[in-house]
Amino acid sequence: MNAAMRVALSISALALLLASPAMTQDRQPPTSIAAPWDLPFLPPAPQWDGASRALLRDAGDPWATDFERDPAHDFSPNYAATRGWFDRLDAASDLIRIEAFGTSPEGRQMYAVIASKDGGAFDPSKPVLLAQAGIHPGEIDGKDAGMMLLRDIAFYGKSDLLDRVNLILIPILSVDGHERASPYSRPNQRGPRIQGWRNTATNQNLNRDFMKLDQVEMRALRGLMLKYRPDLYLDIHVTDGMDYQYDVTFGFNGENDAWSRSPAIAAWLDDRFKPAMNAALEGQGHIPGELVFGIDDANPKAGFSDGGLGERFSNGWGSAARVPTVLIENHSLKPYEQRVLGTYVLIEESLRRLAKDGAALRSAIQADSALRPAEIPANFQPDPTPASTRTFKGIRYETYDSPASGRREIRWLGQADPEPWQVPFFGSRPTLTLARPEAYWVPAHRADIIERLRLHGIEMETLHDGRTVSVEMLRLQQPTLAGRANEGRVAVNIAGVETERRDWTYAPGSVRVSTDQPLGDVVVLLLEPQSSESFFAWGLFPEVLSRVEYIEGYAIAPLAERMLAADPALRAEFEARLSAEPDFAANGDARLQWFYERTPFYDDRFQLYPIGRETGA
Numbered sequence: 001m002n003a004a005m006r007v008a009l010s011i012s013a014l015a016l017l018l019a020s021p022a023m024t025q026d027r028q029p030p031t032s033i034a035a036p037w038d039l040p041f042l043p044p045a046p047q048w049d050g051a052s053r054a055l056l057r058d059a060g061d062p063w064a065t066d067f068e069r070d071p072a073h074d075f076s077p078n079y080a081a082t083r084g085w086f087d088r089l090d091a092a093s094d095l096i097r098i099e100a101f102g103t104s105p106e107g108r109q110m111y112a113v114i115a116s117k118d119g120g121a122f123d124p125s126k127p128v129l130l131a132q133a134g135i136h137p138g139e140i141d142g143k144d145a146g147m148m149l150l151r152d153i154a155f156y157g158k159s160d161l162l163d164r165v166n167l168i169l170i171p172i173l174s175v176d177g178h179e180r181a182s183p184y185s186r187p188n189q190r191g192p193r194i195q196g197w198r199n200t201a202t203n204q205n206l207n208r209d210f211m212k213l214d215q216v217e218m219r220a221l222r223g224l225m226l227k228y229r230p231d232l233y234l235d236i237h238v239t240d241g242m243d244y245q246y247d248v249t250f251g252f253n254g255e256n257d258a259w260s261r262s263p264a265i266a267a268w269l270d271d272r273f274k275p276a277m278n279a280a281l282e283g284q285g286h287i288p289g290e291l292v293f294g295i296d297d298a299n300p301k302a303g304f305s306d307g308g309l310g311e312r313f314s315n316g317w318g319s320a321a322r323v324p325t326v327l328i329e330n331h332s333l334k335p336y337e338q339r340v341l342g343t344y345v346l347i348e349e350s351l352r353r354l355a356k357d358g359a360a361l362r363s364a365i366q367a368d369s370a371l372r373p374a375e376i377p378a379n380f381q382p383d384p385t386p387a388s389t390r391t392f393k394g395i396r397y398e399t400y401d402s403p404a405s406g407r408r409e410i411r412w413l414g415q416a417d418p419e420p421w422q423v424p425f426f427g428s429r430p431t432l433t434l435a436r437p438e439a440y441w442v443p444a445h446r447a448d449i450i451e452r453l454r455l456h457g458i459e460m461e462t463l464h465d466g467r468t469v470s471v472e473m474l475r476l477q478q479p480t481l482a483g484r485a486n487e488g489r490v491a492v493n494i495a496g497v498e499t500e501r502r503d504w505t506y507a508p509g510s511v512r513v514s515t516d517q518p519l520g521d522v523v524v525l526l527l528e529p530q531s532s533e534s535f536f537a538w539g540l541f542p543e544v545l546s547r548v549e550y551i552e553g554y555a556i557a558p559l560a561e562r563m564l565a566a567d568p569a570l571r572a573e574f575e576a577r578l579s580a581e582p583d584f585a586a587n588g589d590a591r592l593q594w595f596y597e598r599t600p601f602y603d604d605r606f607q608l609y610p611i612g613r614e615t616g617a
C-alpha cells in the first residue's frame with residue numbers, strides 16, 4: 001500500500017468515527033466501532049480493591065455523581081451536566097456556592113465551587129485550599145473526586161472539614177478543551193472512557209502559561225488566586241510515561257534540590273504535608289509515590305529525573321511566587337476509579353492537614369515572601385550526574401521484537417515486581433545566575449507588558465509625568481529565533497547581553513517595578529531577557545530585532561574614507577580585521593557596514609532591550 005492509499009484509508013476510517021455516536025457531546029461509550037483502536041492495547045493494570053472504595057455511594061443515592069452511577073466507574077460528565085449537578089448542590093446546601101471567575105475563548109463560563117462555613121466572605125484566619133482539576137482536561141480525576149467530596153461535606157457527615165479551612169474547587173479549568181471530548185484524547189490513559197483534549201480552543205497548553213499569561217483562562221485563574229490568596233494549591237493531573245506501581249504521585253519544587261526559591265514552604269511540604277498524604281493514601285489502599293520522570297523510554301531502570309519544571313509550570317511558578325503548590329500526577333495506566341478515589345483521599349487529607357498545620361504554613365509563606373536573594377538561579381537543566389539512588393516500586397516488563405517499529409519494544413506485564421528497584425535519580429541545576437537589580441523601568445509603549453505584570457499581582461509605580469532616569473540598558477547579543485512555534489510563540493535565544501549606562505526618558509504611563517516585593521523573584525525571571533521564562537525569551541519583543549534606516553554606498557564610502565583619515569586607531573582596527581578575515585576583506589558591503597555601525601547614523605535601538613534596569617551603581 002502506498003502512502004497516498006494509506007492516507008485515504010485513514011481518512012475514510014476517520015469519517016466513520018466522526019459519524020459515530022462516540023463523537024457527539026453526550027459522552028456515550030462507543031458501541032459499534034470495531035477499528036483496531038477500540039481493542040484494548042494498553043498494558044494491564046494490577047488488580048486493585050482499596051479501602052477507599054467505601055467512599056463510593058450507590059447509584060440509587062439521590063446525590064450519586066455520574067461517575068458513581070456508571071457501573072464501571074469510568075465515566076466523567078460533560079461541562080453542562082457537571083455544572084447542573086453543582087447548581088443543584090449549591091441550591092441544596094448553605095455550605096456550597098458557585099463563583100464565576102472568567103469566560104473562555106469559546107464563551108463558556110469558568111467557575112469555582114466554594115465550600116465554606118463563613119458565608120459570603122472568608123474568615124481571614126482560616127487557611128484556604130485551592131484544588132484545581134482540568135488544566136489538562138483529559139486528566140480530569142480531580143473533578144469527579146471533588147464532586148464526591150463536596151457532596152460528602154454538604155450532606156454526608158464531613159462538614160467538620162470546613163470548621164477551620166475553606167475549600168475552593170475548580171472542577172474544570174480548561175473548559176473549552178474539556179468539551180473537545182472523545183474516546184481518543186488520551187491514548188496512554190485508562191479512563192474515563194470519554195476524555196477532554198489537552199489544549200484549549202486556541203491550541204494552548206495552559207500549564208505552560210503561568211508566567212507569560214497569554215491565555216484568558218490563566219489570567220482569570222490568576223485573578224481568582226489574588227482574590228482568595230490560597231495557602232495551598234493542588235494542580236491535579238494524570239501522567240503519561242512509564243508504568244510503575246504507584247497510583248498517586250505528587251511533588252513540588254524544592255523537594256529534591258539543595259536550594260529552593262521557597263525553602264520554608266518546601267520544608268513544610270516535605271515535613272508536614274508529604275508524610276500525612278502518604279499515610280492517608282496508604283491507609284486507604286493506595287500506593288503514593290514521588291513525582292518522577294523516566295529519562296529513557298527504552299530502559300526504565302536507567303533513571304528518573306525531577307523534570308526540572310520551570311516557572312511556566314504551576315509548581316515552578318508557585319515556588320517563585322511563594323504560593324505553596326503541589327503537582328499531583330495520578331498514574332495513567334491505573335483504572336479511573338482507583339485514580340478518582342486516590343484524589344478524593346488526597347484532597348480530604350489536605351484539608352485536614354491545613355486545619356492542623358495551616359498556621360505553620362502561613363509562617364513559612366511569610367518567611368519565604370520576605371526573601372530578597374541578590375542572585376537568582378535560572379534556566380534549569382537536568383543534572384548530568386545522579387544525585388542519589390532511590391528505591392522504586394516497579395512493574396515487571398519484558399522486551400520483544402516489534403514488526404511495527406522494527407526494534408525491541410517494552411511490554412509492561414501489569415504485575416508488581418517483588419524485587420524493589422534501585423534507580424539513579426537525577427536532579428536539575430541552574431545554568432544561569434541573574435543579579436537582582438533594585439527595579440526595572442518598563443516604557444509606556446509596552447502597555448501590554450505592563451498589563452501582564454499587573455495581572456500577576458506585581459506592584460508598580462506609574463509615572464504621571466515623563467521622567468529621565470539613569471538606567472542600565474541591555475544590548476542583546478546574537479539573537480536567534482527558534483526554528484518552530486511553541487505555544488503560539490516563536491522563542492528567541494540570545495548569547496548574552498552587554499550593558500550600557502544611559503539616561504533614558506520615560507513617557508507618562510511608564511512604570512517602575514521594584515524587585516523589593518514578595519513577587520520580586522517573579523519580576524526578575526519575567527524581565528531579564530536571558531531568563532528562559534522571560535517575556536523576551538517567549539518572543540514578546542520581536543520588534544527590537546529589526547534595524548531601521550540604512551545608508552547608501554555613495555554616502556557611506558566617502559564618509560568611511562574620511563573616518564579612516566581622521567582616526568588612526570580606527571584605521572588600525574580596520575586593517576587588523578582585513579588581514580584577519582579574508583571574507584570580510586573581499587566583501588565591500590560588509591566593509592561599509594562596519595563603518596556605518598560606527599557612525600551616529602546607525603539605529604541606536606537595534607537589539608536594545610527596551611526595559612531598563614535600575615541599579616545602585
Ligand SMILES: [Zn+2]
Pocket residue numbers: 136139237238
Ligand atoms: Zn497534565
